[in-house]
Amino acid sequence: MTASAMAAEFDDVARWTADAVERLGERYAIPAACRGSANPSALAWLAEACELRPGSVLLDVGAGLGGPAAWAAGRFGVRPILLEPMPAACSAGVRLFGLPVIMADGDRIPLRAGSVDAAWCLGVLDTVHDKGAVLSEIRRVLPPGAPLGLLAVVARDPQVRPAPEGNLFPTSPQLTKLLDGAGFDLVEQVDQPADAPLSWTRRVERVAAAVAARHRADRAHVLAAHQSESFTRLFASGQISMQLIHATRRPTGRASEQFPDGAQISTPTGDGFEAEVEAELSLAESSDPQRAAALPVPDGDGATAGPAFEYVSLHGRAVPPRGTAGRTP
Numbered sequence: 526m527t528a529s530a531m532a533a534e535f536d537d538v539a540r541w542t543a544d545a546v547e548r549l550g551e552r553y554a555i556p557a558a559c560r561g562s563a564n565p566s567a568l569a570w571l572a573e574a575c576e577l578r579p580g581s582v583l584l585d586v587g588a589g590l591g592g593p594a595a596w597a598a599g600r601f602g603v604r605p606i607l608l609e610p611m612p613a614a615c616s617a618g619v620r621l622f623g624l625p626v627i628m629a630d631g632d633r634i635p636l637r638a639g640s641v642d643a644a645w646c647l648g649v650l651d652t653v654h655d656k657g658a659v660l661s662e663i664r665r666v667l668p669p670g671a672p673l674g675l676l677a678v679v680a681r682d683p684q685v686r687p688a689p690e691g692n693l694f695p696t697s698p699q700l701t702k703l704l705d706g707a708g709f710d711l712v713e714q715v716d717q718p719a720d721a722p723l724s725w726t727r728r729v730e731r732v733a734a735a736v737a738a739r740h741r742a743d744r745a746h747v748l749a750a751h752q753s754e755s756f757t758r759l760f761a762s763g764q765i766s767m768q769l770i771h772a773t774r775r776p777t778g779r780a781s782e783q784f785p786d787g788a789q790i791s792t793p794t795g796d797g798f799e800a801e802v803e804a805e806l807s808l809a810e811s812s813d814p815q816r817a818a819a820l821p822v823p824d825g826d827g828a829t830a831g832p833a834f835e836y837v838s839l840h841g842r843a844v845p846p847r848g849t850a851g852r853t854p
C-alpha cells in the first residue's frame with residue numbers, strides 16, 4: 526500500500542476513531558476498533574477454532590486499534606499482545622484498551638521463537654506485499670502445533686479490477702499455498718459467517734459518523750473513504766470475499782502433507798536481528814524497570830510467555846505515553 530493511503534486508513538483514521546470513541550463512550554470501543562471487518566460471529570469462530578484459553582498469550586499481528594484482541598481478552602480471558610506498525614493505531618490500543626503494544630512490522634516480530642500461545646492476523650495480508658515473510662515470522666514465534674487464526678480478503682480471480690490502492694488480494698488456493706510454504710497446516714477455511722447484529726453495526730456507524738463530522742474535508746478522510754467505497758463495490762460484485770482460516774504451526778522437520786514438494790520455510794530474521802530484538806527489549810524494560818520487574822519474562826524456550834515491556838519501537842519511532850497518545854502523528 527502506498528504511504529499516503531496506508532497512513533490515511535490505518536493511522537489518521539485510527540487516531541480519529543479513538544478520539545471519537547473517547548467522546549462517545551466505552552461501549553463503542555470494540556465495534557469501532559475492529560477495523561478488519563471482523564464481527565462477533567467471526568471472532569467467536571476464530572476464538573473457538575484456536576481454542577483460546579484464559580491466561581494464554583495471543584499475539585495479534587497487524588492489530589490495528591486492538592478491537593479483536595480486546596474482544597478476545599474480555600470473552601476468553603487471553604492476554605493479548607498487539608503488534609502494529611502504525612503509531613496512532615498503537616496508541617489507540619493503549620488508550621482504548623490498555624493493552625501491551627509492539628510497534629513493528631509483521632515480517633520482523635521482536636519476540637523470541639515459540640514465545641506466544643496463539644496468533645491472529647485479521648484483515649492484514651491483502652495490505653502486505655510479502656505475505657510469505659509475515660506468515661513465516663508468525664510461525665517462528667509460535668510453538669509447534671500452536672494455532673493461527675486468519676481473517677483474509679481473497680480474490681475470486683487473480684485480477685481484481687479496480688483494485689483499491691495498495692491491496693494485493695490472494696486467491697484462496699494461493700493463500701493455502703502461502704500458508705503451507707510458511708510452515709502451517711491448514712485445519713479449516715470457511716466463508717465469513719453472518720453479519721453483525723444491528724446494535725454492533727449501529728455503534729460502528731455512529732463512530733464513523735462522528736469521525737466524518739469532524740474530518741470530512743481532510744485529505745486523509747477522503748482517501749480512506751475512497752478505499753472503503755472500492756472495497757464495498759468489490760464485495761458487492763463478488764470479486765472479493767472474506768474467509769476465516771484456522772491453521773496450526775507445523776513442527777520443524779515434518780514435510781507438508783498437502784504440498785510434498787512445497788516451498789521451504791523461509792526465516793526472514795537476518796543477521797543481527799536477535800541482537801536487535803534483545804536491545805529493544807532491554808530498552809523497553811529499562812524505561813520502566815519497576816513494572817518490568819513485576820512482570821514475567823519469557824524463558825529461553827518461550828515456555829512462560831509474557832511480555833516484560835509495554836512498547837517496543839524497532840525503527841526509532843516513539844509511541845507517545847498513555848494519556849498523551851493520539852495527539853502526535
Ligand SMILES: C[S@@+](CC[C@H](N)C(=O)[O-])C[C@H]1O[C@@H](n2cnc3c(N)ncnc32)[C@H](O)[C@@H]1O
Nearest residue numbers: 535559560561587588589611630631647648649
Ligand atoms: C484492515 S486493518 C485490520 C486491523 C485489525 N487486525 C482489525 O481486524 O481490526 C490492517 C492492519 O494491518 C496493518 N499492517 C499493514 N501492513 C502490515 C505489516 N507489514 N505488518 C503488520 N501489520 C501491518 C495496518 O497498519 C492495519 O492496522
